[in-house]
Amino acid sequence: MESFSAILAEALGLILSWDADVIEIIVLSLRVTLSAVAVACMIGFPLGAMVGAFRFPLRTGVIVVMNTMMGLPPVVVGLLVYLMLSAAGPLGVLGLLYSPTAMIIAQTILVTPIVAALTRQVIEDLYNEYSEQFTSLGVGPLDRVLALLWDARYSLLTVALAGFGRAVAEVGAVIIVGGNINHVTRVMTTTIALETSKGNLQLALALGMILLTIAVIVNGLLMAIRGTAARAAYV
Amino acid sequence: MFRRSFFGMASAGLLALGLTGPANAHDDHIVVQSTTSTQNSGLFDHILPIFTDKTGVEVRVVAVGTGQAIKNAANGDGDVLFVHAKAAEEAFVADGHGVSRSDVMYNDFVIVGPPADPADVAGMSDATAALSRIAAAEAPFASRGDDSGTHKAELRLWAEAGVDVAAASGGWYRETGSGMGATLNTGTGMGAYIMTDRATWISFGNKGDYQIAVEGDEKMFNQYGIILVNPETHPNVKADLGQQFVDWVLSDEGQEAIASYKVDGQQLFFPNAR
Numbered sequence: 001m002e003s004f005s006a007i008l009a010e011a012l013g014l015i016l017s018w019d020a021d022v023i024e025i026i027v028l029s030l031r032v033t034l035s036a037v038a039v040a041c042m043i044g045f046p047l048g049a050m051v052g053a054f055r056f057p058l059r060t061g062v063i064v065v066m067n068t069m070m071g072l073p074p075v076v077v078g079l080l081v082y083l084m085l086s087a088a089g090p091l092g093v094l095g096l097l098y099s100p101t102a103m104i105i106a107q108t109i110l111v112t113p114i115v116a117a118l119t120r121q122v123i124e125d126l127y128n129e130y131s132e133q134f135t136s137l138g139v140g141p142l143d144r145v146l147a148l149l150w151d152a153r154y155s156l157l158t159v160a161l162a163g164f165g166r167a168v169a170e171v172g173a174v175i176i177v178g179g180n181i182n183h184v185t186r187v188m189t190t191t192i193a194l195e196t197s198k199g200n201l202q203l204a205l206a207l208g209m210i211l212l213t214i215a216v217i218v219n220g221l222l223m224a225i226r227g228t229a230a231r232a233a234y235v
Numbered sequence: 236m237f238r239r240s241f242f243g244m245a246s247a248g249l250l251a252l253g254l255t256g257p258a259n260a261h262d263d264h265i266v267v268q269s270t271t272s273t274q275n276s277g278l279f280d281h282i283l284p285i286f287t288d289k290t291g292v293e294v295r296v297v298a299v300g301t302g303q304a305i306k307n308a309a310n311g312d313g314d315v316l317f318v319h320a321k322a323a324e325e326a327f328v329a330d331g332h333g334v335s336r337s338d339v340m341y342n343d344f345v346i347v348g349p350p351a352d353p354a355d356v357a358g359m360s361d362a363t364a365a366l367s368r369i370a371a372a373e374a375p376f377a378s379r380g381d382d383s384g385t386h387k388a389e390l391r392l393w394a395e396a397g398v399d400v401a402a403a404s405g406g407w408y409r410e411t412g413s414g415m416g417a418t419l420n421t422g423t424g425m426g427a428y429i430m431t432d433r434a435t436w437i438s439f440g441n442k443g444d445y446q447i448a449v450e451g452d453e454k455m456f457n458q459y460g461i462i463l464v465n466p467e468t469h470p471n472v473k474a475d476l477g478q479q480f481v482d483w484v485l486s487d488e489g490q491e492a493i494a495s496y497k498v499d500g501q502q503l504f505f506p507n508a509r
Contacts, residue, residue, distance in 0.1 A: 086307075086310045086311070086312050087310055087311030087312050087469060087471050088310040088311055088312075089310075092311070092471070093471075095471070097312055098266055098295065098297060098312070179266075179295070179297035180297070180298070181266075181295040181296060181297060182280075182295075182296070184295055194275075196416070196417070196420065197271065197275060197413075197414050197415070197416025197417050197420070198275050198416050198438070198439065198440055199416060199419060199420060199439040199440035199441030199442070200440040200441070201420075201440070201441055
C-alpha cells in the first residue's frame with residue numbers, strides 16, 4: 001500500500017500537469033452537478049416555502065413525504081430514470097439516455113427533496129416570526145412567500161450547498177443513466193469507481209482528493225459571496 | 236427589485252451552465268454495450284481510436300457485466316453488443332434482439348490465489364479438480380455473483396465439479412455481486428481464490444502478493460462475440476454505423492488491432508473471427 005504522502009503527491013501532480021482528460025472530467029462534474037442543483041433550487045425553494053408558509057389539509061403528511069424523500073437511494077433514482085429514458089421506456093424517443101442531460105435529470109430528482117425539505121424548515125421558522133406582521137399589514141400570499149424567501153436567502157445558500165454536497169458525491173445514479181462513457185458522461189465519482197475496479201487505488205484516492213478540493217472551493221466561493229453581500233446590506 | 240435580481244441571478248446562472256448540449260463534437264456515434272473486462276484491460280482505448288480515425292464514427296462504450304449489457308441491449312439501449320457468454324448471446328439473437336452473432340476473439344480464465352495456497356491447487360491445470368479441492372478444503376472463494384459472463388462460466392465449472400455452491404454461499408463461497416475489479420479487490424483482501432479472465436488480471440493494479448494458481452484448462456476458454464442489435468425490433472438502432480463497426484472488428488485490420496494490444500509484453504486477446 002502506498003503511503004499517504006505519495007497519494008498526495010499524485011493528486012498534486014494530476015492537477016499541476018493540467019491533464020486534459022482530468023480537466024474534462026472535472027468540468028463535466030461541475031456542469032452536471034451545478035445544473036442539477038440550480039434546477040432543484042428553482043423547484044425546491046418555492047415548493048418548500050409554500051409548505052412552510054401556508055396551512056392546508058394533509059400538510060403534516062406532505063412534510064413527512066418530503067423529509068423521507070431526502071433519503072432516496074441514488075441507485076434507485078438511477079434505475080427509475082433509466083427505465084423512463086430507456087429506448088423501451090416512455091421517454092425513450094427523446095434519446096437522452098447515456099447523455100449529460102440524463103445525469104442532470106437524475107441528480108435533480110435526488111436533490112430537489114433535500115432543497116424543498118430544508119427550505120420548508122427555514123421558511124417555517126421565519127414565518128412564525130413574521131406572521132403577525134404579515135396579518136397586520138395585510139400582505140397577500142405571493143408577497144408573503146417572496147418576502148420570506150428573500151429574507152431567508154443566506155440560510156437558503158446553505159440549503160443549496162447541502163444539495164450540492166449530495167449531488168457531487170453520488171455515483172449510483174449517474175453511473176446507471178450516464179454509462180460512464182469516456183469523454184461523454186465520465187465524471188469524478190464514476191472515474192473513481194472505475195479506477196478502483198482497475199485496482200489503481202492510489203490514482204482513485206488522488207481523484208477523490210481533487211473532488212474534495214473542488215467541493216471546498218465551491219463552498220468557499222459561496223461563503224465569500226455571502227460575506228460580501230451581507231456587508232453590503234448594512235452600508 | 237431585490238427579489239427580481241435574486242431570481243434573475245438564479246435563472247441567468249442556470250442559462251450560463253447550459254442544461255443540454257453534447258459533450259463531444261462528433262455527430263456520428265454509436266453506443267456499444269460491452270463488458271468490464273474489455274474496458275478495464277484497456278483494449279477499447281487501444282482499438283477504438285483506430286476505428287474512429289478511419290471512419291469518423293465515435294464509439295461510446297457502456298461497460299457493465301455481460302448480464303446487464305444483454306438486458307440493456309434488449310431494451311434497445313445500444314447499437315452493438317460485444318460480450319462473452321455464447322449461450323446467452325445466441326438466445327439474444329434467437330429472441331429477435333440481435334441480427335446475428337460472430338466470434339471476435341478469445342482469451343482464457345485463470346484462478347488466482349494467495350501464496351499460502353490453503354487448498355493446495357497451485358500449478359494445477361484441471362479446473363474442475365482444482366475447484367473440488369477448494370470446496371473440500373472449504374477455502375474462501377470469491378465469486379462475481381452478478382450474472383456476468385465470468386460468473387456464468389464459473390458456475391458451469393462448479394456444476395461440472397459437482398459442487399453445490401449455493402449451499403456454501405455466505406460460508407467459504409462468497410458472492411460479491413460486483414464487477415471483476417471490485418471482486419479482485421475484495422477477494423485479495425480476504426485471502427480468497429478468485430476466477431478471473433486473464434486480461435483483467437494482467438492489467439489489474441492491486442494484485443498484492445497474489446499469483447495465478449490454476450491455468451491452461453481448455454474448459455476455461457473465454458470466447459467473445461459481437462452482435463448488431465436488430466433494427467427491426469429496435470427502430471432507434473443506428474444499423475448502418477453499427478454494422479460498419481461490426482464489419483471493422485471482424486476485418487483483418489480490426490483483428491490485427493486486437494492482436495497488437497499488449498500489456499507488459501503479453502498479448503491479452505487472441506482474434507479468431509471466422
